[in-house]
Amino acid sequence: MTSTSSSRGEHVVQQRGGRAASPANDPVHAGDVPSNRPPGPSDSPGVVIRRFSLSRDYDDVIDLWRRSGLDIGPSETREGIAKKLERDPHLFLVAEREGRIVGAIMGTNDGRRGYFYRLAVDRSERRHGIGTALVREVERLLRRDGVVKVNAIVKADNAAALEFYERLGYDHPALTVVSRRLT
Numbered sequence: 001m002t003s004t005s006s007s008r009g010e011h012v013v014q015q016r017g018g019r020a021a022s023p024a025n026d027p028v029h030a031g032d033v034p035s036n037r038p039p040g041p042s043d044s045p046g047v048v049i050r051r052f053s054l055s056r057d058y059d060d061v062i063d064l065w066r067r068s069g070l071d072i073g074p075s076e077t078r079e080g081i082a083k084k085l086e087r088d089p090h091l092f093l094v095a096e097r098e099g100r101i102v103g104a105i106m107g108t109n110d111g112r113r114g115y116f117y118r119l120a121v122d123r124s125e126r127r128h129g130i131g132t133a134l135v136r137e138v139e140r141l142l143r144r145d146g147v148v149k150v151n152a153i154v155k156a157d158n159a160a161a162l163e164f165y166e167r168l169g170y171d172h173p174a175l176t177v178v179s180r181r182l183t
């Protein structure tokens with residue numbers, strides 16, 4: 001894994017390439033499980049991965065992020081998320097067990113690169129492949145969109161997340177993230 005750090009103590013982890021996109025396959029519709037793939041991680045039966053729905057999932061996902069120690073910023077208000085969904089709604093996914101949100105990941109495509117933000121899995125459901133399944137599903141959708149490289153921003157002291165991404169084949173390139181608020 002190749003590493004990067006930022007002014008806010010963040011690392012960028014990157015994954016490149018993979019098999020070609022298959023646009024004919026697997027559209028993910030709001031609230032639906034893709035029809036041509038298993039409905040969730042193989043070692044976590046009963047978990048399905050589907051597209052995030054603002055009206056249905058917002059409160060539960062914010063709660064999951066808070067419980068998982070992730071920052072909730074100004075971009076994560078309902079309005080902020082609605083704006084994100086105008087751009088690439090198919091890349092924001094949740095994992096659900098019997099109506100309960102147990103995982104979430106927000107993917108984006110800036111037209112050139114893919115990014116993951118705020119991946120989280122409920123504590124009681126960790127180490128059963130749900131995080132992996134969420135990442136792999138967003139990777140698959142990004143590939144289908146023609147994206148060849150994906151980055152994730154990870155806090156530099158989040159050793160568990162860095163190990164997780166390393167296990168999934170992500171590198172730490174020697175980059176530094178710099179950021180500035182525009183509001």
Ligand SMILES: CC(C)(COP(=O)(O)OP(=O)(O)OC[C@H]1O[C@@H](n2cnc3c(N)ncnc32)[C@H](O)[C@@H]1OP(=O)(O)O)[C@@H](O)C(=O)NCCC(=O)NCCS
Nearest residue numbers: 068119120121126127128129130131132160161163164167
């Ligand atoms: C990081 C996170 C999403 C992983 O979710 P998960 O569903 O437990 O991940 P998986 O079960 O798919 O793990 C796959 C592999 O990653 C590695 N891994 C996962 N969690 C790990 C941990 N806490 N420490 C070390 N390695 C870990 C392991 O190799 C694991 O395989 P194994 O269980 O067979 O050993 C979850 O721990 C989480 O929500 N953390 C809090 C929020 C967070 O830090 N998110 C990342 C923001 S960038």
